[in-house]
Amino acid sequence: MTEIIVIGAGLTGLFASILAADRGAKVTLVTRGRGGLTLSHGCIDVWERSTPSRALSRLRSNHPYRRAGLGSLQAGLEFLQALGRQANYPFIGSISRNLRLPTALGAIHTTAIAPHSLALGDLRDNTPIVIAGVDGLRDFFPELVAANLRRAGIAIDESFQLPLPMPPTQRDRYSIDLARSFEDPDFRGEVARIWKPRLSGIKRLGIPAVLGFKNSQLVHEEIQERLGVTLFEIPTLPPSLPGLRLESLLHRKAMELGVFVIEGPKVVGRVDGSTTAPRVSGVVLQTVGGPRTLTADIVLLATGGVLHGGLVFQQDGQVRESVLDLPVIYIEGRAQWTVPSPLDAQPYASFGLSVNDHMQPLGADGLPIYSNLYCAGGLIAGADRSEEGSRQGIDIATAYRAIEVALG
Ligand SMILES: Cc1cc2nc3c(=O)[nH]c(=O)nc-3n(C[C@H](O)[C@H](O)[C@H](O)COP(=O)(O)OP(=O)(O)OC[C@H]3O[C@@H](n4cnc5c(N)ncnc54)[C@H](O)[C@@H]3O)c2cc1C
Numbered sequence: 001m002t003e004i005i006v007i008g009a010g011l012t013g014l015f016a017s018i019l020a021a022d023r024g025a026k027v028t029l030v031t032r033g034r035g036g037l038t039l040s041h042g043c044i045d046v047w048e049r050s051t052p053s054r055a056l057s058r059l060r061s062n063h064p065y066r067r068a069g070l071g072s073l074q075a076g077l078e079f080l081q082a083l084g085r086q087a088n089y090p091f092i093g094s095i096s097r098n099l100r101l102p103t104a105l106g107a108i109h110t111t112a113i114a115p116h117s118l119a120l121g122d123l124r125d126n127t128p129i130v131i132a133g134v135d136g137l138r139d140f141f142p143e144l145v146a147a148n149l150r151r152a153g154i155a156i157d158e159s160f161q162l163p164l165p166m167p168p169t170q171r172d173r174y175s176i177d178l179a180r181s182f183e184d185p186d187f188r189g190e191v192a193r194i195w196k197p198r199l200s201g202i203k204r205l206g207i208p209a210v211l212g213f214k215n216s217q218l219v220h221e222e223i224q225e226r227l228g229v230t231l232f233e234i235p236t237l238p239p240s241l242p243g244l245r246l247e248s249l250l251h252r253k254a255m256e257l258g259v260f261v262i263e264g265p266k267v268v269g270r271v272d273g274s275t276t277a278p279r280v281s282g283v284v285l286q287t288v289g290g291p292r293t294l295t296a297d298i299v300l301l302a303t304g305g306v307l308h309g310g311l312v313f314q315q316d317g318q319v320r321e322s323v324l325d326l327p328v329i330y331i332e333g334r335a336q337w338t339v340p341s342p343l344d345a346q347p348y349a350s351f352g353l354s355v356n357d358h359m360q361p362l363g364a365d366g367l368p369i370y371s372n373l374y375c376a377g378g379l380i381a382g383a384d385r386s387e388e389g390s391r392q393g394i395d396i397a398t399a400y401r402a403i404e405v406a407l408g
Contacts, residue, residue: 001026002407003296005283007267007323008310010035011392012377013302014250016399019079020300021257023407028294029259030285032266034247035308036378041235042242043101044077044091044396046112048389052095062382064394067357068401073393076400077113084115087249088217092119095393100124102131102206104140104236106148110389115242117211117220121232123154127204131159131234138172139237140208162198162207165190175236176244178210182219192226202229209233209241216245262294266309267323271295280370283323297372298406301361302399304378305352311379313337319351321379326361326369329354329381345387352381359402374402 002025006017009031017029046052056065056073065073073095084091093099093113100123101109108123121129131149133142146159166181181187199205211233212219224231235242254261262285271282271293282295301323303310311328312320319330330351331337337348353361353375360368361375376398378385385391 002298004028004298004300004406005030005294005296006300006302007031007283008035008302008304008308008377009033009261009263010302010304010308010377010395011037011040011246011250012304012395012399013300014247014254015076015080015396016300016302016376016403017254017259018083018250018257019400019403020407021254021259023403025298025407027254027257027259028262028296029254030262030265030267030283030294032264032309035304037243037247037250039238039240040243040246040392041103041109041111041118041240042115042244042246043109043111043118044080044093044113044392045110045389046073046077046095046098046393048098048110051097052112052393056095060382062354064355064380064383064398065390067355067380067382068359068394068397069357072401072404073397075404076396077393079400080396081113083249083253087253088215089245089249090116090217092116102145102149102154102234104145104208104234106145106152108149108152108154112393115233115245116217117231117233118209118235118242119232120230121206121234123149125204126155127230128155128157129204129206130157130199130202131206132162133160134178134208134210135161135163136166136169136173137178137208137210137236138174140234145206145234157202160198162195165194174239175208175210175241176213176239179213179216179241182210182212182223183215188219188223189226192223196227199227199229204230204232206232206234209235213241213245214248216241265292267303270299270324278368278370280324280373299370299373300402300406301353301373301375301379302377306348307378311351313348321353324373326353327363328352345384349384349386350382352379354381357401358405359398372406374406376402
């Protein structure tokens with residue numbers, strides 16, 4: 001059985017671990033901490049600015065999508081959608097046309113694939129909308145959402161707060177608190193009883209994403225049916241339930257497939273000696289008890305970019321790859337890393353590892369550095385994911401391609 005070490009537990013690492021275990025590999029997932037899914041909206045952004053499938057074929061050749069290929073993106077998305085169906089958490093959408101979903105600030109998020117309860121808020125549907133907040137939830141203001149959406153030309157009938165059958169608390173409520181309450185059938189019944197009379201004449205209602213955690217599809221369907229409206233969720237500011245739901249779904253699937261997870265240690269280098277270069281025989285973990293070595297046939301880096309430590313931006317103006325000190329593509333001189341307007345494309349966002357079409361990190365000579373080392377996700381150079389709206393699509397496509405090549 002092929003043994004593979006995956007480093008990093010963001011969308012890329014979790015997804016790659018599942019793909020590898022599903023293909024029969026023995027997978028060890030090592031991660032210092034949780035990845036970016038906890039901060040994400042739980043959707044799969046592929047290409048925000050235009051029809052994704054058309055735009056991707058025109059990208060420059062070093063873009064991660066071009067490296068991984070459109071086929072990997074499509075196959076990866078199909079695999080993810082199948083995981084969603086199995087877990088009764090369906091994902092809606094495709095790369096032929098983006099959905100347009102409202103955000104908690106009343107902006108419009110264009111995304112390729114979204115969980116069902118979010119996708120029902122697609123603003124391409126012209127049915128007038130009502131936006132409601134729920135009492136006590138922090139950071140969700142229905143009037144703000146409605147005002148900004150109206151400014152963008154979306155028909156919003158009204159906005160208001162809905163009460164909850166809960167005693168007052170001594171702190172703000174978070175979406176995760178409410179999600180736990182919504183998992184309780186009695187609570188849901190009581191909510192439906194209180195809300196229904198206030199929703200007369202309303203066809204489409206958007207509320208913050210609080211409708212359950214592990215059973216959210218069931219919770220959503222039940223409340224929607226009882227209220228008799230099309231009910232959609234809007235992801236709140238972090239911690240955002242849809243991101244946490246996706247993380248939990250992937251984590252559970254990885255466990256089910258036998259992935260062994262080591263959480264906490266930082267991976268600080270490679271195991272030397274036992275095999276001949278240019279192969280990586282394994283990695284070294286930094287644990288409280290001292291260094292621990294892990295060996296495997298294949299190593300996949302899914303450590304993300306600068307945000308979670310895959311890349312280290314140093315004071316001396318150098319950018320280092322944190323695990324194996326691989327060569328990074330970056331611009332020298334810290335002054336060149338950013339441009340003044342936060343809304344413009346930021347040069348640092350495209351820094352990362354250069355890879356070939358097999359997702360193998362390349363040296364200065366353009367050849368793979370190690371024959372059994374692969375990389376995927378936010379660590380790969382050549383894309384400004386925020387500007388493009390391409391983050392999760394790149395994670396999925398590159399993870400799929402890396403595992404497909406590594407495991408044959
Ligand atoms: C501050 C922040 C803001 C974000 N904002 C947005 C946003 O606005 N919109 C959005 O869609 N997404 C956002 N994200 C999520 C982001 O999209 C993802 O980080 C991105 O998709 C890349 O995913 P990834 O799986 O490649 O890496 P990440 O999700 O970054 O995960 C990297 C993983 O690698 C682990 N790791 C790194 N180095 C080591 C090491 N040496 N040893 C062991 N483990 C290691 C980390 O602990 C983590 O688990 C944000 C993330 C962060 C951190």
